Amino acid sequence: xxxxxxxxxxxxxxxxxxxxxxxxxxxxxxxxxxxxxxxxxxxxxxxxxxxxxxxxxxxxxxxxxxxxxxxxxxxxxxxxxxxxxxxxxxxxxxxxxxxxxxxxxxxxxxxxxxxxxxxxxxxxxxxxxxxxxxxxxxxxxxxxxxxxxxxxxxxxxxxxxxxxxxxxxxxxxxxxxxxxxxxxxxxxxxxxxxxxxxxxxxxxxxxxxxxxxxxxxxxxxxxxxxxxxxxxxxxxxxxxxxxxxxxxxxxxxx
Amino acid sequence: xxxxxxxxxxxxxxxxxxxxxxxxxxxxxxxxxxxxxxxxxxxxxxxxxxxxxxxxxxxxxxxxxxxxxxxxxxxxxxxxxxxxxxxxxxxxxxxxxxxxxxxxxxxxxxxxxxxxxxxxxxxxxxxxxxxxxxxxxxxxxxxxxxxxxxxxxxxxxxxxxxxxxxxxxxxxxxxxxxxxxxxxxxxxxxxxxxxxxxxxxxxxxxxxxxxxxxxxxxxxxxxxxxxxxxxxxxxxxxxxxxxxxxxxxxxxxxxxxxxxxxxxxxxxxxxxxxxxxxxxxxxxxxxxxxxxxxxxxxxxxxxxxxxxxxxxxxxxxxxxxxxxxxxxxxxxxxxxxxxxxxxxxxxxxxxxxxxxxxxxxxxxxxxxxxxxxxxxxxxxxxxxxxxxxxxxxxxxxxxxxxxxxxxxxxxxxxxxxxxxxxxxxxxxxxxxxxxxxxxxxxxxxxxxxxxxxxxxxxxxxxxxxxxxxxxxxxxxxxxxxxxxxxxxxxxxxxxxxxxxxxxxxxxxxxxxxxxxxxxxxxxxxxxxxxxxxxxxxxxxxxxxxxxxxxxxxxxxxxxxxxxxxxx
Numbered sequence: 001x002x003x004x005x006x007x008x009x010x011x012x013x014x015x016x017x018x019x020x021x022x023x024x025x026x027x028x029x030x031x032x033x034x035x036x037x038x039x040x041x042x043x044x045x046x047x048x049x050x051x052x053x054x055x056x057x058x059x060x061x062x063x064x065x066x067x068x069x070x071x072x073x074x075x076x077x078x079x080x081x082x083x084x085x086x087x088x089x090x091x092x093x094x095x096x097x098x099x100x101x102x103x104x105x106x107x108x109x110x111x112x113x114x115x116x117x118x119x120x121x122x123x124x125x126x127x128x129x130x131x132x133x134x135x136x137x138x139x140x141x142x143x144x145x146x147x148x149x150x151x152x153x154x155x156x157x158x159x160x161x162x163x164x165x166x167x168x169x170x171x172x173x174x175x176x177x178x179x180x181x182x183x184x185x186x187x188x189x190x191x192x193x194x195x196x197x198x199x200x201x202x203x204x205x206x207x208x209x210x211x212x213x214x215x216x217x218x219x220x221x222x223x224x225x226x227x228x229x230x231x232x233x234x235x236x237x238x239x240x241x242x243x244x245x246x247x248x249x250x251x252x253x254x
Numbered sequence: 255x256x257x258x259x260x261x262x263x264x265x266x267x268x269x270x271x272x273x274x275x276x277x278x279x280x281x282x283x284x285x286x287x288x289x290x291x292x293x294x295x296x297x298x299x300x301x302x303x304x305x306x307x308x309x310x311x312x313x314x315x316x317x318x319x320x321x322x323x324x325x326x327x328x329x330x331x332x333x334x335x336x337x338x339x340x341x342x343x344x345x346x347x348x349x350x351x352x353x354x355x356x357x358x359x360x361x362x363x364x365x366x367x368x369x370x371x372x373x374x375x376x377x378x379x380x381x382x383x384x385x386x387x388x389x390x391x392x393x394x395x396x397x398x399x400x401x402x403x404x405x406x407x408x409x410x411x412x413x414x415x416x417x418x419x420x421x422x423x424x425x426x427x428x429x430x431x432x433x434x435x436x437x438x439x440x441x442x443x444x445x446x447x448x449x450x451x452x453x454x455x456x457x458x459x460x461x462x463x464x465x466x467x468x469x470x471x472x473x474x475x476x477x478x479x480x481x482x483x484x485x486x487x488x489x490x491x492x493x494x495x496x497x498x499x500x501x502x503x504x505x506x507x508x509x510x511x512x513x514x515x516x517x518x519x520x521x522x523x524x525x526x527x528x529x530x531x532x533x534x535x536x537x538x539x540x541x542x543x544x545x546x547x548x549x550x551x552x553x554x555x556x557x558x559x560x561x562x563x564x565x566x567x568x569x570x571x572x573x574x575x576x577x578x579x580x581x582x583x584x585x586x587x588x589x590x591x592x593x594x595x596x597x598x599x600x601x602x603x604x605x606x607x608x609x610x611x612x613x614x615x616x617x618x619x620x621x622x623x624x625x626x627x628x629x630x631x632x633x634x635x636x637x638x639x640x641x642x643x644x645x646x647x648x649x650x651x652x653x654x655x656x657x658x659x660x661x662x663x664x665x666x667x668x669x670x671x672x673x674x675x676x677x678x679x680x681x682x683x684x685x686x687x688x689x690x691x692x693x694x695x696x697x698x699x700x701x702x703x704x705x706x707x708x709x710x711x712x713x714x715x716x717x718x719x720x721x722x723x724x725x726x727x728x729x730x731x732x733x734x735x736x737x738x739x740x741x742x743x744x745x746x747x748x749x750x751x752x753x754x755x756x757x758x759x760x761x762x763x764x765x766x767x768x769x770x771x772x773x774x775x776x777x778x779x780x781x782x783x784x785x786x787x788x789x790x791x792x793x794x795x796x797x798x799x800x801x802x803x804x805x806x807x808x809x810x811x812x813x814x815x816x817x818x819x820x821x
Contacts, residue, residue: 100580
């Protein structure tokens with residue numbers, strides 16, 4: 001469903017993502033992990049066609065995102081980390097706009113909007129301007145917009161940030177239902193607990209390079225210690241050390 | 255947040271914090287200009303500095319001329335009164351700018367939370383805002399009057415003049431800034447969350463209209479001008495007798511300034527000291543009071559009003575049946591954004607308001623003069639001038655900002671399965687439709703009143719509509735080339751270079767159209783072709799040229815957008 005070959009993005013002398021090879025199948029809920037600045041958002045933006053790769057390629061359902069961006073984008077739903085929405089539109093108007101951009105037939109669009117607003121508990125606030133929405137509510141509108149055209153692959157960048165526990169749980173359920181229909185979810189997160197519980201497979205990226213990919217069990221084998229939590233594996237593979245943190249904190253106290 | 259410190263401590267701490275904030279603002283300014291290491295920004299800074307130097311030279315020259323004239327033709331002027339009136343007028347500017355600044359600081363600037371989270375008293379944080387505003391106004395005053403003051407010091411052989419005036423400029427705004435800051439704290443209570451920008455825009459509009467109407471009605475240079483000055487009426491400055499009252503700060507500042515100019519330093523010192531004492535007292539009291547108001551919960555703005563879609567709003571959905579759903583969606587979305595955001599709505603309304611001020615107040619005499627030209631293309635084309643001015647204003651403000659209007663939400667379109675050319679098409683529709691409609695209305699109204707002959711009038715209106723569509727399309731293309739998506743303030747939507755190029759190309763189109771009109775009239779006279787034929791041919795060439803340039807603009811714009819990366 002999703003594949004990348006030697007995907008690279010450079011900004012001048014800075015290499016944000018280097019030679020990334022990914023393979024994600026249909027029905028997978030794929031977690032993309034990495035420390036801050038590792039290249040997660042850059043990768044997702046290349047995969048949804050917002051950034052052009054410096055080299056390499058990416059395919060979504062067999063369509064090359066660089067060569068045929070419009071065909072590929074029709075198959076993609078995208079939820080950015082901090083969704084900037086049109087403040088002076090209501091949620092309903094924004095979803096109508098989004099539906100039209102994705103060529104959803106009007107009656108179907110209106111039906112889906114009603115269903116999505118209900119699903120995200122926004123039916124009472126659907127006609128309020130987005131400027132009055134909290135971050136979590138905006139995130140919900142953004143996810144509703146990404147689901148509106150019934151995409152094959154859903155890309156989410158830190159989807160649970162700003163959501164209350166109830167909404168985060170609701171989002172997890174929605175994503176799992178989405179995958180059960182044979183569609184793919186590709187999401188980045190910092191919350192390893194969520195990734196551990198939800199994802200069928202995971203990839204860990206550090207300094208723009210893929211350091212590990214596989215199921216949780218495969219990652220455990222990779223670091224050579226069964227029974228380790230994803231957090232321990234993550235820290236092991238990305239070179240983060242708890243004792244480093246303690247040292248710095250002690251330094252601040254003195 | 256410790257807010258119960260001894261009286262005056264908050265004001266003193268606020269003074270220190272204000273100076274710290276000012277230093278940070280200067281740092282940000284230098285980082286964005288001379289230290290930016292970006293050729294474009296450095297060039298803009300150098301250009302800006304050159305413009306200021308030019309304006310200073312001009313101001314110096316005018317001051318020198320004025321001083322020379324006063325030596326040759328002695329005029330008896332009540333200096334105290336004139337300077338007091340000047341300070342009173344300056345108070346009006348201070349009120350508006352302080353209101354905008356204070357509300358901006360309270361409603362829109364995120365750094366207020368940062369400051370309040372620091373271990374500083376609320377009084378000192380709010381006082382620091384006042385200090386920053388006073389310093390800003392002080393520097394602006396010096397920027398505008400500096401060369402004149404230096405020249406006066408040289409010509410009067412009195413080197414202390416600039417320093418004394420600088421002290422006046424520093425002290426005089428204090429009472430206005432403090433009072434307005436307190437009023438702002440009260441106003442915030444009735445401004446709904448998220449409507450701060452609109453309220454500030456409203457103040458901006460009121461200020462702009464006020465200045466223009468006052469200028470039009472009071473400026474002696476504009477009074478009785480136009481088609482003949484009434485004989486025996488000498489131009490005079492408006493007078494406000496109360497301005498120089500010794501009970502008002504304007505009177506104190508006016509007296510102090512007049513004494514400085516005449517070299518009477520004892521009198522000057524007395525008035526400046528009075529201003530200093532009053533300013534210090536009001537600043538200290540204002541700091542305490544603002545802290546109390548804040549702590550009493552005045553800052554808590556009212557929550558946004560719940561909104562329910564009305565049938566009128568829902569009707570928009572099927573409003574553009576001839577356009578594809580994507581184009582219609584963008585056009586409707588843009589229309590909603592423009593009409594719901596006051597800052598955007600102003601772009602529609604202001605040109606019409608100014609057109610009314612410029613032409614409406616001089617209407618009968620202008621109409622008589624144009625009607626005197628009789629039937630034919632000159633009268634018909636002169637009738638298009640209001641529409642042309644409207645086109646200039648609307649095409650620049652709406653066309654150039656059409657693509658940038660997306661702002662940070664550009665990702666919504668960029669992630670959708672649509673080409674950039676389609677976005678530009680949609681933007682052309684969303685701007686050309688309202689611009690051409692308003693231009694058509696203005697042209698039609700003018701032609702109906704001028705009555706240059708129906709054939710000429712109808713052709714002129716059609717021509718205006720075609721030019722409006724072409725020019726607006728051109729501006730959309732230029733706006734795409736210089737699109738900005740990182741703005742938070744609507745005023746920063748348009749790139750200065752884009753505005754410059756847009757204005758230049760508009761002037762070219764206007765000049766060529768006027769030239770072609772002249773050629774068509776001359777050609778008809780020489781060759782004895784029917785005037786309508788030569789005129790129509792000339793205007794067709796003019797519209798064709800505008801369309802060709804617009805197409806080029808769209809191509810360039812599309813090229814820029816295709817290379818866009820939403821990083």
